[in-house]
Amino acid sequence: MLVFVVAGGELPEPQRFAPFARAANLVIAADAGYDHLLAMGARPHLLIGDLDSISPTALADARRAAVPMETFPTEKDCTDTELVLREAVRRGATCVLACGTFGDRLDHTLANVLLLASPALRETDVRLLDARQEVRLVRGSVQLRTQPGETISLLPVGGEVRGVTTTGLYYPLSDATLQTGPALGISNVAVGEDVAVRAASGALLITRIFTGGLDATQYLRDLVAPSP
Structure with missing residues (x-):
């Protein structure tokens, strides 16, 4: 099962990823990843996160469209990206294409890359991408x-x-x-x-x-x- 994950990091050219949203069996947004999906002309099947970075416009759209949400406290032991990747695996993903995982926060970028070595993702083909x-x-x-x-x-x-x-x-x-x-x-x-x-x-x-x-x-x- 192909899962497309969109996190809330930098994504300068979101339209490049629109084919992923159309092709995936499941699309999951992490917090402000919802904004990126709207820029692609798409919505997720599920929104996950502490909702501290999603824009008011995107959050209103999610509520209006009755997009299922799983919300978490801001003070937690993992990032929103880790939450969505684990949820993708839990739902049976065989391949995960994830964008919005890089940005100007080096700590978050490194944490997301090192997530690939997590035992929870060991049996799943997970790829982190940006426009280049x-x-x-x-x-x-x-x-x-x-x-x-x-x-x-x-x-x-x-x-x-x-x-x-x-x-x-x-x-x-x-x-x-x-x-x-x-x-x-x-x-x-x-x-x-x-x-x-x-x-x-x-x-x-x-x-x-x-x-x-x-x-x-x-x-x-x-x-x-x-x-x-």
């Missing part, structure tokens, strides 16, 4: 559909990652060990339309910078296309 890039966490192996020239970076999280082997990258890795800190995996380049990454142990954050920005329609095609 994405990040996902991979254990084992993954096949990426890319455009030539896209920047691909591999960052270990939670300790060293052993046995890293890649194909389709300008700087290939073969049975390499990536350690937290050194930037061995930074700024690689896709040389074709398919990139493969395999790790024998550990977890990798894989970032991808889209050539020309996110094309959500093509992204969805690649999402459902069988691996070569």
Whole structure:
């Protein structure tokens, strides 16, 4: 099940994400993510959060449209983004596309990226995106559909990652060990339309910078296309 999550961080070009809202089986907004969805011409199936950043206009729209809400106190032990990702998993998500998770608050951005390593999300393909890039966490192996020239970076999280082997990258890795800190995996380049990454142990954050920005329609095609 494809779930589209919209958080309340920065999202300069919300219209780029409208195809995700149309294609998803379930759309969930975290607080001010509702405002972003309205800018896409969409509404969520569910609004979650402490409602401290949603605009009065968006909140009035949610109430007028009878959008289901799950509200939480401002003083809590997790962020609104964590709440929506956990709810997506609880409802059976197999893939989650999440936007509005980056912004000018470095602490929130880092917390959202590190959420990908949460045990609660381990069995779900969760991807954080903005208009020009994405990040996902991979254990084992993954096949990426890319455009030539896209920047691909591999960052270990939670300790060293052993046995890293890649194909389709300008700087290939073969049975390499990536350690937290050194930037061995930074700024690689896709040389074709398919990139493969395999790790024998550990977890990798894989970032991808889209050539020309996110094309959500093509992204969805690649999402459902069988691996070569």
